[in-house]
Amino acid sequence: MEIDTRCPVCLRLDEDGGHCFLKCKYAKQCWRALGLEEEREMLCKCSSSMQVSENIMSMQESKRILIIGLLWSWWDARNKVNAGTERRSIDEIIYRARLVTQNVQELPTNAESINARERDRRWVPPGRDVxxxxxxxxxxxxxxxxxxxxxxxxxxxxxxxxxxxxxxxxxxxxxxxxxxxxxxxxxxxxxxxxxxxxxxxxxxxxxxxxxxxxxxxxxxxxxxxxxxxxxxxxxxxxxxxxxxxxxxxxxxxxxxxxxxxxxxxxxxxxxxxxxxxxxxxxxxxxxxxx
Incomplete structure (x- = not known):
């Protein structure tokens, strides 16, 4: 039985983790559109997936969350293509990545901060004539x-x-x-x-x-x-x-x-x-x- 090991998105090269997330031509477009080309190139130089993970986790928080959102969104889009559905546009993949980022940033940090914010949350009237x-x-x-x-x-x-x-x-x-x-x-x-x-x-x-x-x-x-x-x-x-x-x-x-x-x-x-x-x-x- 022959197994097709090509990347299901670009159909060009054998797919490994590095190609899937960092080197596929469509993945590259996503990184660049998010202004993360420098980070992508740095991660391409890592010698193992563990090193990639360590580098991502050491980044500034907002950038770290954005990259994790992109990796998730890209992996989901890649799997859809592999299952036979139409490839998502770069804009949609980026949108989903940013949505993950937004949702993570909305999460409360601890129970104390939840309580402090909840206490004053009542509907208040608008300003005059509004x-x-x-x-x-x-x-x-x-x-x-x-x-x-x-x-x-x-x-x-x-x-x-x-x-x-x-x-x-x-x-x-x-x-x-x-x-x-x-x-x-x-x-x-x-x-x-x-x-x-x-x-x-x-x-x-x-x-x-x-x-x-x-x-x-x-x-x-x-x-x-x-x-x-x-x-x-x-x-x-x-x-x-x-x-x-x-x-x-x-x-x-x-x-x-x-x-x-x-x-x-x-x-x-x-x-x-x-x-x-x-x-x-x-x-x-x-x-x-x-």
């Missing part, structure tokens, strides 16, 4: 579907708008979050709101809407649409990250959106339904995390 829009989404991986929810409150903490709906097809949780943001922005714009602040518990969504870093990645069209709405439909618009304890109403509305008819999303204008008012009361009374 509408605060809390958005959240649900992603159903099995069905590649999702749902969205949002609530809009004024500078006196009064809720004046809320909405919930289903998403027929969505590729991942981040894209679902972007859809929730778009739905909320369109409703707010239609209501004539001029100064808005969007709050989300997804740090990655905030980064995608504050920079162009994810514009060419999967879901890039959604990020660009949300940024276009913020830039053209409002006098001022911003997006900020909040802890999930500040986003409970939007979270529950997204859960409610899962059972909505696809063709009939709900948008409620003041006075809001009793169940939304109950969610608002529950959020304000939610006990602080010890």
């Amino acid at each position: 509408w605060k829009i809390n958005v959240d989404a649900a992603f159903l991986e099995k069905d590649l579907g999702g749902a969205w929810g949002f609530v809009v409150r004024d500078d006196h903490s009064r809720a004046v708008l809320a909405g919930a709906g289903r998403i027929a097809v969505v590729s991942d949780a981040l894209c679902a979050e972007a859809r929730a943001c778009i739905e909320a922005l369109m409703v707010a714009a239609n209501q004539g709101m001029q100064h808005v602040m969007v709050e989300t518990d997804s740090q990655t969504l905030v980064k995608a809407l504050q920079t162009d870093e994810f514009d060419r990645a999967q879901g890039g069209v959604l990020f660009r649409e949300a940024k276009f709405l913020m830039a053209t439909m409002f006098s001022s618009a911003s997006v900020v990250h909040v802890h999930r304890s500040c986003n409970l109403v939007a979270h529950e509305l997204a859960r409610a959106g899962r059972i909505r008819d696809l063709d009939h999303p709900a948008v409620w204008v003041h006075p809001l339904p009793d169940f939304v008012i109950a969610l608002l009361v529950r959020e304000s009374a939610e006990p602080l995390v010890p």
Whole structure:
């Protein structure tokens, strides 16, 4: 029985660890796109996998995490090709690597820091004449579907708008979050709101809407649409990250959106339904995390 030992991605050379992660022409493009060519060349000079690992672990933390994210993303993409699926684009591989980096950086360092941050995490009203829009989404991986929810409150903490709906097809949780943001922005714009602040518990969504870093990645069209709405439909618009304890109403509305008819999303204008008012009361009374 003949075994094909060529690299499944470039189909050029026999594949070993060095070729797979550092020398394959497509892997090289990923390292260069992330500004890590110098580090790649240094790792190519290592004489063993152990030495490669030691060099990576001795690097500055942000660079170390980025390289580990790239290695994971590349290995996952390589395995997909080996299984017969289409090769992922360099942009998508880089996007997934950065997503790993972002998720790792969001992890708390120790229990004490968790407690210190949790104690002060309550929803707070926006500044004068600003509408605060809390958005959240649900992603159903099995069905590649999702749902969205949002609530809009004024500078006196009064809720004046809320909405919930289903998403027929969505590729991942981040894209679902972007859809929730778009739905909320369109409703707010239609209501004539001029100064808005969007709050989300997804740090990655905030980064995608504050920079162009994810514009060419999967879901890039959604990020660009949300940024276009913020830039053209409002006098001022911003997006900020909040802890999930500040986003409970939007979270529950997204859960409610899962059972909505696809063709009939709900948008409620003041006075809001009793169940939304109950969610608002529950959020304000939610006990602080010890």
